[in-house]
């Protein structure tokens with residue numbers, strides 16, 4: 001599946017470049033030097049590339065979530081490792097931090113591709129659905145350099161986020177290694193956990209760069225975490241706000257905890273039977289685990 005996706009993305013990228021070259025030669029406006037700044041022109045090319053990608057991979061690229069055999073889920077208090085997502089998991093989605101990131105992504109994409117902001121937003125969401133992250137779609141279909149993108153979109157105001165002594169107290173008493181696995185950068189994870197006052201409770205952070213830009217829910221990203229930290233999935237618990245990101249963890253045999261939010265993207269995939277536990281208050285739920 002991952003290999004097929006890579007090949008389709010490569011083909012779509014090649015076709016896109018070929019079309020751009022052809023239009024460059026034929027378009028009188030472009031010869032005048034400003035065709036690449038026409039939003040309509042760029043949107044057509046971008047959507048055409050995405051359509052080629054869809055055709056190559058099939059319209060439904062979502063793997064069925066829970067086709068794994070029945071698991072014996074870990075006893076939570078005896079888990080040897082905990083994998084936590086970061087955004088909207090370690091802090092509540094009500095603080096709208098992700099809205100700030102979302103706005104910065106939209107502006108970056110609009111400037112990078114020369115699109116109107118609304119068109120950039122549509123493309124951003126389409127790539128998010130089809131590639132796991134908008135970044136991955138931009139890298140595959142537009143050869144975008146990920147480093148300045150990550151620095152820009154995570155340069156957000158964290159002052160709206162209050163410290164969370166409740167979460168810190170629960171993490172302090174929770175047995176087992178604690179790892180953050182995020183589709184964002186390590187720097188972003190450090191800033192957020194420092195702001196929450198919980199950074200010192202985590203043993204490691206595994207970010208999108210360390211995953212070679214393979215985002216959750218790509219199964220290879222989970223394999224990398226298991227190998228990097230020498231985890232036994234049968235005694236590992238994964239905690240996440242995006243339900244669809246729990247399915248690959250469940251297939252590996254991990255116990256899954258879904259942190260419910262009121263976001264539509266968080267609920268995607270929740271109907272699949274991959275979720276062992278769920279909560280809308282992580283700190284209180286963890287406190288219940290350690291209190292037994």
Ligand SMILES: [Mg+2]
Pocket residue numbers: 085086087088089240241242
């Ligand atoms: Mg999240």
